[in-house]
Amino acid sequence: MPLSPLAALILSTTLVRLAFAWAIGLGVDESYMVTAGRVLSLGYFDHPPASWWLSWGAAHLAGTEAAVVVRLPFVLLFALSTWLVARIGTRIADARAGLWAAVALNLSPVFGVTTGSWVLPDGPLDAALLGAVLCLLHALPARRGWGPWIGAGLCAGLALGSKYSAVLTIGGLGLYLLSSPVHRRWLLRPQPWAAMLVAAAVFSPVIIWNATNGWASFAFQGDRALGLRFRPLEPLTVLGGEALFVLPWIWAPLLFAAWRALRRGPATATGDWTGWLLCCLAAPPILGFALIAAWSDKRILYHWAAPGYLMLFPLLGREIAARIDQAWVRRTLIGTAALLLAAIAVIGTQERLDWLGPQFARLRKDPTAEGLDWTSLRTELDARGLLPPGTVVGVPNWRDAGKIGRALGPEVPIVVLDRDARQFGIVRPAASMIGRSLLVLVVEHPAQVAATLAPRFAALTPLPPAPVSLRGRVLLQVAPFRGEDFHGLP
Numbered sequence: 001m002p003l004s005p006l007a008a009l010i011l012s013t014t015l016v017r018l019a020f021a022w023a024i025g026l027g028v029d030e031s032y033m034v035t036a037g038r039v040l041s042l043g044y045f046d047h048p049p050a051s052w053w054l055s056w057g058a059a060h061l062a063g064t065e066a067a068v069v070v071r072l073p074f075v076l077l078f079a080l081s082t083w084l085v086a087r088i089g090t091r092i093a094d095a096r097a098g099l100w101a102a103v104a105l106n107l108s109p110v111f112g113v114t115t116g117s118w119v120l121p122d123g124p125l126d127a128a129l130l131g132a133v134l135c136l137l138h139a140l141p142a143r144r145g146w147g148p149w150i151g152a153g154l155c156a157g158l159a160l161g162s163k164y165s166a167v168l169t170i171g172g173l174g175l176y177l178l179s180s181p182v183h184r185r186w187l188l189r190p191q192p193w194a195a196m197l198v199a200a201a202v203f204s205p206v207i208i209w210n211a212t213n214g215w216a217s218f219a220f221q222g223d224r225a226l227g228l229r230f231r232p233l234e235p236l237t238v239l240g241g242e243a244l245f246v247l248p249w250i251w252a253p254l255l256f257a258a259w260r261a262l263r264r265g266p267a268t269a270t271g272d273w274t275g276w277l278l279c280c281l282a283a284p285p286i287l288g289f290a291l292i293a294a295w296s297d298k299r300i301l302y303h304w305a306a307p308g309y310l311m312l313f314p315l316l317g318r319e320i321a322a323r324i325d326q327a328w329v330r331r332t333l334i335g336t337a338a339l340l341l342a343a344i345a346v347i348g349t350q351e352r353l354d355w356l357g358p359q360f361a362r363l364r365k366d367p368t369a370e371g372l373d374w375t376s377l378r379t380e381l382d383a384r385g386l387l388p389p390g391t392v393v394g395v396p397n398w399r400d401a402g403k404i405g406r407a408l409g410p411e412v413p414i415v416v417l418d419r420d421a422r423q424f425g426i427v428r429p430a431a432s433m434i435g436r437s438l439l440v441l442v443v444e445h446p447a448q449v450a451a452t453l454a455p456r457f458a459a460l461t462p463l464p465p466a467p468v469s470l471r472g473r474v475l476l477q478v479a480p481f482r483g484e485d486f487h488g489l490p
C-alpha cells in the first residue's frame with residue numbers, strides 16, 4: 001500500500017536528518033549538553049531537564065555517545081512535531097492545509113535543521129507545545145469534558161520542562177481566553193485551572209532542583225531580561241535575525257498569514273476562532289523577545305522566538321493550500337527544498353571528506369572544527385602518555401570544555417577553571433580540585449590564558465601542542481599544560 005503524502009514527508013525528512021546527524025559531529029552547545037549532562041539530575045544550570053535526559057538516556061541505552069545516537073531522540077521528536085503541525089492544520093482547515101503546513105515547517109532551517117536534529121532544548125519544547133495546541137483545539141469548542149484539558153496541561157508541563165520560555169506561549173492562552181467572546185466562559189470553569197495544576201506538577205522537579213541549588217537556573221535565565229541600556233532600534237535587528245533564521249521568504253508569509261487571521265478578529269459563536277488562538281499563542285515570544293532587546297544588556301539569540309513562529313505554520317499551510325496551483329508558489333517550495341538539501345549535503349560531506357579544506361585553510365578560523373568531534377585529540381594525548389588513569393583535565397571555559405570532554409570520553413573528569421562554569425560548576429566545582437594536579441588544555445590564546453591561570457597553580461608547565469585534525473589536515477592546536485597543586489579560583 002503506498003504511503004500517504006504526510007507519511008512520505010515524515011519518512012523522507014527523517015532519513016535525511018539521520019544522515020546529517022551521522023555526518024557531522026556535535027556543535028559547541030550540543031557537546032556541552034552531552035558532556036556536562038553525564039550526571040543525571042532533576043535540573044540543570046542552563047535549561048530544564050528534558051533535553052538533557054533525552055541525550056543521557058540515548059547514550060546509556062546504546063552504550064555510546066556517538067553523534068547520531070544522542071541526536072536520535074531529537075530527530076524522532078521532530079517527526080512527531082511534523083505530524084502534530086499537520087494535525088493542527090487539518091483541524092483549523094483541511095488535510096491539504098495540514099500537509100503544506102508540515103512541508104513549510106520542514107523547509108525552515110531553524111526548525112527543519114537545528115531543532116529537527118540537534119541536541120537542543122527546542123526539540124522537546126516544540127513537540128510539547130504543539131501537543132498542547134492540538135489538545136486545546138479539542139478542548140475549547142467542547143461544552144464540558146476533562147480529557148483534552150488534562151492533556152493540554154500535561155503537554156504544557158513538558159514544554160516548561162524543556163525550556164523556560166515556554167511560559168510565554170502558555171501565557172498566550174490566557175490572552176486568548178480574556179479576548180475571546182466565544183471561549184471566555186472557560187475562565188469560570190475548573191478545567192483550565194486543573195490543567196495549570198497538572199502543568200505545575202510536571203514542572204515541579206525543576207522547582208525542587210532550583211530550590212536546593214540557590215535558584216541558580218532561574219537566576220541565570222531571568223538575568224537575560226534585565227539591563228540598563230536603551231536601544232530603540234535593537235528590536236528591528238532581532239526581528240531581522242529571526243527572519244534570516246526562519247528564511248525571509250517563509251518569515252514574511254508567516255506574518256501575512258497571521259495578519260489575515262488577526263483581521264478576522266476573535267470571532268463570534270459562528271466564526272473561525274482558531275486563527276485568533278494561534279496568533280495569541282504566537283505573539284508573546286515574538287514580541288516579547290523583540291521588546292526585551294530594547295533594554296537588555298544581554299544578547300538576544302534569534303532562535304529564542306522560534307516557538308512563536310511555530311504557532312503560525314498551520315495558518316501558513318492554509319494560505320499555501322489556497323495558492324498551490326500558482327506556479328510561483330510551487331517554484332518557491334521546490335527551490336527552498338533544493339537549497340536546503342544542497343546546504344546539508346555540502347556541510348555533511350565537508351565534515352566527513354574535507355573537500356573544501358584548501359579553501360578553508362586560508363581562513364583565520366576554520367569553521368570545520370566546530371562541527372567536528374575532536375577524537376584525534378584523545379588519540380594524540382594517549383600516544384604521549386598524558387592521560388593515565390586518574391587524570392583530571394582543566395579547561396579555561398565551558399564552551400571548550402564541552403568539545404574536549406566529548407573527545408576524551410566520560411572516563412576523563414573535566415573541570416572548568418572559570419567562575420562561569422555553567423553546569424560543569426555544579427557537577428564538578430573547581431574548589432573540589434584544590435591541591436590536585438591537572439592537565440590543563442587551552443584552545444585559544446594559550447599565552448594569555450596561561451598568564452591568567454599561572455597564579456592558580458604552584459607550577460604551570462607548557463607541553464608541546466596537540467593537534468585536532470581531519471583526514472591529515474590540522475584544524476587547530478590545543479595547548480596542554482601540566483598544572484601542579486591547584487590553589488582554586490580567585
